Amino acid sequence: MKAVYENALRRIDRIPPEGLKQIINNLSAENSIYEAALNSTLDAIIVCDLEHKPLFINRTAEKILKLPSWTGEFPIWEQLKDDEIVGFFRKTLLADENILNREISLNRPGGTRVLSISISALLSNGRISGNLVHMEDITEKRRREAQLRRAESLAALTTLAAGVAHEIKNPLASIRIQLGIIRRILEKNCNKKTESIFHNISLVEQEIDRLNAIVVDFLFAVRPMDITLIHDRADEVVREVAELMSKEAESQNIRVITKFDADLPNVMIDRKYLKQALLNIVKNAIAAMPEGGTLTISVSVRNDELLIAVSDTGIGIPEELLAKIFEPYFTTKESGTGLGLTITFKIIKEHNGEITVESSPGIGSTFTIHLPIPQPEQKSLPPWEDGVKIDGSHTED
Numbered sequence: 422m423k424a425v426y427e428n429a430l431r432r433i434d435r436i437p438p439e440g441l442k443q444i445i446n447n448l449s450a451e452n453s454i455y456e457a458a459l460n461s462t463l464d465a466i467i468v469c470d471l472e473h474k475p476l477f478i479n480r481t482a483e484k485i486l487k488l489p490s491w492t493g494e495f496p497i498w499e500q501l502k503d504d505e506i507v508g509f510f511r512k513t514l515l516a517d518e519n520i521l522n523r524e525i526s527l528n529r530p531g532g533t534r535v536l537s538i539s540i541s542a543l544l545s546n547g548r549i550s551g552n553l554v555h556m557e558d559i560t561e562k563r564r565r566e567a568q569l570r571r572a573e574s575l576a577a578l579t580t581l582a583a584g585v586a587h588e589i590k591n592p593l594a595s596i597r598i599q600l601g602i603i604r605r606i607l608e609k610n611c612n613k614k615t616e617s618i619f620h621n622i623s624l625v626e627q628e629i630d631r632l633n634a635i636v637v638d639f640l641f642a643v644r645p646m647d648i649t650l651i652h653d654r655a656d657e658v659v660r661e662v663a664e665l666m667s668k669e670a671e672s673q674n675i676r677v678i679t680k681f682d683a684d685l686p687n688v689m690i691d692r693k694y695l696k697q698a699l700l701n702i703v704k705n706a707i708a709a710m711p712e713g714g715t716l717t718i719s720v721s722v723r724n725d726e727l728l729i730a731v732s733d734t735g736i737g738i739p740e741e742l743l744a745k746i747f748e749p750y751f752t753t754k755e756s757g758t759g760l761g762l763t764i765t766f767k768i769i770k771e772h773n774g775e776i777t778v779e780s781s782p783g784i785g786s787t788f789t790i791h792l793p794i795p796q797p798e799q800k801s802l803p804p805w806e807d808g809v810k811i812d813g814s815h816t817e818d
Contacts, residue, residue, distance in 0.1 A: 465556035468543060469497055473514045476551065485527075485536070485556060497554075503527055506536075513540055514552060524559070532779055535560045564777075571747050571766060590636045597629050638760040648771045650689040655727055655792060656681050656720045658692055662699045663718055666707070674713030682721045688792045690772060698768040701761040702731045702788045709735030709786065722794070729790040737782035746778065 436444070456477075459466050465482035469475055473496040478488060491500050498510040506525060513520055520540040527534050537559045543551040604622055607615050663679050670677050706716055714734035721728050738746065747766040769776045769790055780786035 463558075465554075465558075467497065467554035467556075468551060469514070469554065470551040471549070473497055473510075473552065475500075482554075482556060485534075485558065509538070510554075517542075532777075533560075534558060535563055567744055568775075571763075572770075574749050574763075585636060585639055590633065593629055593633050593636070597626065597633075600626055600629070635760075638764065646694060646768070646771055648691045648694055648768075650691055650772065652687040652795070653690050653692060654685070655688050655690050655695065655729060656685045658690070658695050659699065659718055659720055659729060662696060662703060666700070666703050670707055670716055673707060673710070675707060675710055676715045678715060678717045680717065680719035680721075685720060685722065686727065686794050688727050688794055690792065694768045695772065698765040698790070699729070699731070701765045702790075705761065706731055706733035706735065706786070706788075709733050709737075711736075714785070725794050725796065727792045727794055729792070730787055731789075732785060732787040734785040737784055738778070738780040738786055739782055740780075743778060743780060747776075 459477070460480045462479065463481060465485050466477070466479045467475060467482050468477040470493075474493045475491055475497050476493060478486075478491055483489060483491070486501055486503075486506070488500060496511075496514075498507045498514070501507045501510065506527065509523075509525060518540065519542065520538060522537045522539055525536050525538060527536060535558070537557045539555045541553050541555075542549045543553045600622055604619070607618060607622075659681075660679070663677055667677050703716070703718070710716070710733055717730075717732040719728075719730045719732075721730070747762050749760060749763045766776055769792075773793055775791040777789050777791065778786060779789075
């Protein structure tokens with residue numbers, strides 16, 4: 422088509438008005454197709470001239486960068502609001518750098534979003550005429566990668582389960598029995614010299630019980646769960662957990678708040694296992710507030726999910742540790758086994774759900790369980806959503 426238009430330009434003086442009108446209509450239609458294609462892609466596209474002023478910004482880029490309106494009169498970074506991405510664009514574009522898949526995190530109300538940004542020279546007729554910026558939201562991709570790593574860790578644990586059960590649990594039971602026998606023998610011949618021995622035996626028994634608890638948690642984490650999912654009220658399970666943990670929380674100067682949306686739907690759950698998962702999360706939340714605070718447990722509906730959120734005002738989790746908290750044996754507690762959240766993660770996965778966490782050191786953490794709401798029938802897509810038709814084209818501005 423380019424050759425056709427170039428040929429038309431060479432003989433434009435000889436083209437009748439009707440012919441020119443047809444050429445312009447063709448150009449307009451062709452341009453509309455290109456613009457619709459760029460606006461329909463899920464990736465963000467920005468085209469800038471040699472002075473770094475935007476020539477074109479597609480709808481995805483407008484949404485990611487919060488640019489409902491923009492102008493080609495100023496460099497792109499002067500029209501952005503996020504300080505971090507402003508600095509990145511200014512430094513990179515002024516240095517005429519080619520960037521490939523540079524990752525940048527942006528704080529958004531719904532949580533941190535991770536962008537992969539590539540910047541390359543825009544070539545036209547063999548000359549550099551500006552820059553092409555390509556941005557991809559890889560937040561979900563990174564989340565799936567983290568989930569895959571966790572699943573691989575759980576698979577590795579499964580291979581060790583039988584050996585651990587045989588090599589540790591059974592000998593521990595034998596040691597416990599032998600200590601009981603020694604205790605009974607000493608009780609028959611009790612005197613001042615043997616009194617201190619009873620204390621030592623009690624300490625050994627406590628350590629045996631602690632090791633046995635670790636093994637039990639380990640086996641629970643890797644053993645296939647006999648989960649039976651039925652239509653049930655998850656909010657009732659939340660109320661049970663809140664009531665169960667309220668006294669322990671109050672004893673540590675922690676106020677418990679519960680929030681429930683009206684008309685909450687039933688979801689597919691196994692009460693026993695969901696309760697176990699919630700207890701693990703709530704106990705961790707209480708442990709994270711040694712000086713007291715507020716524990717908030719809420720149940721709400723968003724789109725096709727039931728959300729159970731457990732928030733604390735505790736010490737928080739550093740960003741570099743967030744990706745590790747569901748991994749086996751990872752713990753920040755001196756006496757923790759590092760398997761509580763691993764078990765919780767496995768339970769939620771068995772419920773066909775997801776668990777996410779947001780945390781800020783010194784402010785607190787929020788663990789959110791996402792449970793799918795069963796749909797009796799497939800929902801039809803609305804004809805319009807955010808200005809986009811179901812066929813991918815856009816409404817007229």
